[in-house]
Amino acid sequence: MTFTQTFTAHADDIDELGHVNNAVWVRWIQDLSVAHWHTVAAPEHQDAFVWVVTRHEIDYRGNVHEGEQVTGETWVPEAPRGARFDRHFRFTGGDGRVRVEGVTTWAMIDRGTGRLVRIREEIAAPFLEEDRLPE
Numbered sequence: 001m002t003f004t005q006t007f008t009a010h011a012d013d014i015d016e017l018g019h020v021n022n023a024v025w026v027r028w029i030q031d032l033s034v035a036h037w038h039t040v041a042a043p044e045h046q047d048a049f050v051w052v053v054t055r056h057e058i059d060y061r062g063n064v065h066e067g068e069q070v071t072g073e074t075w076v077p078e079a080p081r082g083a084r085f086d087r088h089f090r091f092t093g094g095d096g097r098v099r100v101e102g103v104t105t106w107a108m109i110d111r112g113t114g115r116l117v118r119i120r121e122e123i124a125a126p127f128l129e130e131d132r133l134p135e
Helices: 022-040 043-048 121-127
Strands: 003-008 049-060 069-075 084-093 098-110
Touching: 003 022, 022 049, 022 069, 022 084, 022 098, 022 121, 043 049
Parallel strands: none
Antiparallel strands: 003 069, 049 098, 069 084, 084 098
């Protein structure tokens, strides 16, 4: 399931080169991913678990300037591996050109214990295509 959200570059998002700062892109990646979780995950799963990033792989393909909007898309193409899964993302400008894309690896943590926990099928299922469910 692909999730989308629109982002607008504001004055405080812009660096000395006149475009969106790399740190802002990382914030937008996280905001997009968290919004996807809050939109799709069951309330009991949201209450029980929290996610942490273990790895970012980001390709910067173009700039975004103040006032411009991009559409962020995120999806989880493969079943999780233990406590981790890869979330893909892409940000596209109004002209259809990809500005930023990549993959972030997330790990699921039990809120109560603070420990990594295996991602069960019922937690992963709403984020995956039917043919990508764990066996």
